[in-house]
Amino acid sequence: MTTTTPTTTYRCPTDGTRGSIDSLAWQCPACGGPWDLEFTSAAVDLKSLAGRVNSLWRYEEALPLPGGAPTVTLGEGRTPLVPLTDAVSAKLDFLMPTLSFKDRGAVLLVELARRLGPDRVSRVIADSSGNAGTAVAAYSTRAGLPCTVYVPEATSPKKVEQIEAHGAHIELVPGDRQATAWAARAAADTPGTFYASHVHNPFFLHGTKTYVYEIWEDLGGRLPDAIVVPVGNGTLLLGASLAITELHAHGLIDRRPELIAVQAEAVSPLAAAFHAGADDLIGAETTRPTLAEGIAIPQPPRARQILRAVRDSGGTFLTVTEEQLRAAQLDLASRGLFVEPTGVACWAAVSAHPLAGRSAVVPLCGAGAKTGLAAPEVVGR
Template identity: 75%
Template sequence: MASYLCPRDGTRADTTSLTWCCTLCGGPRDLNFEPAGPMSLNSLTGRVNSLWRYEEVLPLASPTTSLGEGRTPLVPLTDTVSAKLDYLMPTLSFKDRGAVMLAELARRLAPERVVADSSGNAGTAVAAYCARASLPCTVYVPEGTSPKKTEQIRAHGAHLEIVPGDRETTARAARAAADAPGTFYASHVFNPYFLHGTKTYVYELWEDLGGRLPDAIAVPVGNGTLLLGAALATAELHAQGLIDERPALIAVQAEAASPLATAFHTGSDDLLGAPTGTPAPTSPTLAEGIAIPCPPRARAVLAAVRASGGTFLTVTEAQIRAAQLDLAARGFYVETTGVACWAAVGGRTDLEIVVPLCGAGLKTGLAP
């Protein structure tokens, strides 16, 4: 049976609880969960063509909330760099991988309401899957969120709360609402079920590459949910003897908003100034989806990158613009956040690397 476990103080909680953070330290929790595995490539033949095909390693089974998410194409871009087309998800971003887990869990817990906060993509995903699960949902977004994303949230029937201020202000507003009795906080940052959804990204790579993984996996990092999911999957695959070595995790941030990259390259194991101070200041960036000044799982993200032998890279606004146009010229129309990894590693020839194209260009349009 799975249970919540605080990585800082060891506090445990039952997964039927609506408490959304550690009651002792207030931080995010991990999921104490052991996969039923091992899997084999042959065992996957004939299974459902969605992320739910990896049932042995998922903390939930037999979903009714699915929209067919997962199993996105893997397409070569150069001789050494390939792209995973996660913008071809039901809500047009990789956040569907985790949102379906949150909505399925919420459906089983039957709360009075669901609350989420987002810079856009996670909110649209939670809104869609709550609609699928017939759950009332409120999504908090910061002012300045792409109109296309707020339009999508409303279209799925969720109530939209636009919060004056930045992403951190929005998160605080949602967390205050999440404290109300009968509320399920569908947080893609605090709830570890989300990470067990995003880890399926790597299981799909392993299957598509015939039972192996590339030398490196590059991921854009704001709150770090895709990177932490990738770290979970590589650890599980290695523990099951399904891969010999774990790939390096290359974390990519916008230069204008790179508190984790700054901490990594200065040797810190947490955000600079944390927990009582403030991290390095951030500036507006085209990569709005990863412009997170104070990610709650910063310590875990930094540790995961170091443990993998990976690194942090940053990209400029000019590189983001150029990468978006370059991918469009190759036939891929991707939102500005989703091109960050291509901007960072597209020219590499020394490693086999996979990058995610995380969100559709229709969500933000072309960079100005």
């Protein structure tokens, strides 16, 4: 029996089709697009937070799964802010239980699957370049649910090892990240399968929005001038946009920060569309290998939403080169912070494009132990 909120439903942002969150439907049946969530958050009382559970579940009024911390929690969230300059701070999301920010969304997905019950869900599947799959694998084993993770064949061996250590079955898919998504989606409609898609299922976005709630709390009820986020499928950016909208609607912030989206120059379809003034992707883009494997997404399904969120915030897109990624990884390591190449993209961007004194927070999204140091010979390839 499910214990989810009865008034919370899936809704397609394209055609308005609705679906029950008690179903296993992972996409809009009419257009095949990703779901949004019809859910109204309540205001979070800043003064009430001091005595609450020290995880992202402290913001329970803003989360679409009621009842406080769930059984699958690993204490995710509440990562520290560390100053990098007078104006820029880093949020250390690589200190999450599985060493990446993807835990924020994965815990909500797997808790939803658990609440649907064993008569409905017999296994969980996910597709990933590594970090999301690791997070889903960890929380699935915590929930006692068998898990299969589809990853590109070129995925870091250390990430594959981490996924398998959690007991998940690995499907190595020939080709790129897009081919991996297609392979997982082909298996997603198998009876009893819960597709823990961090792209299509909006519960993931309502988990990642806690990233901004934590910044808001740690800054005493305010947000910086700019929130800088790496963008591949846009799950952190769209979660940030959700949080900013909610905080503003409840009168908890008086202005909205800019969203500054960062892509690798080698795979930057959203940046190209944004700077061309387009509302959607502008056709097939030539892509190249990149150190930032976690954001190397040539066809993000939520492209229109991502572009709209950045424009509505007054923000922009920045791109970074392979040389800049490598330099940023080494620079952060010299400051005591060892982060994987995808996770350093935002620091690379603000280092190359200073924000003229505006305050900003950048995420350090994944631990360097997941990939190791970028080898000099692959830079500039």
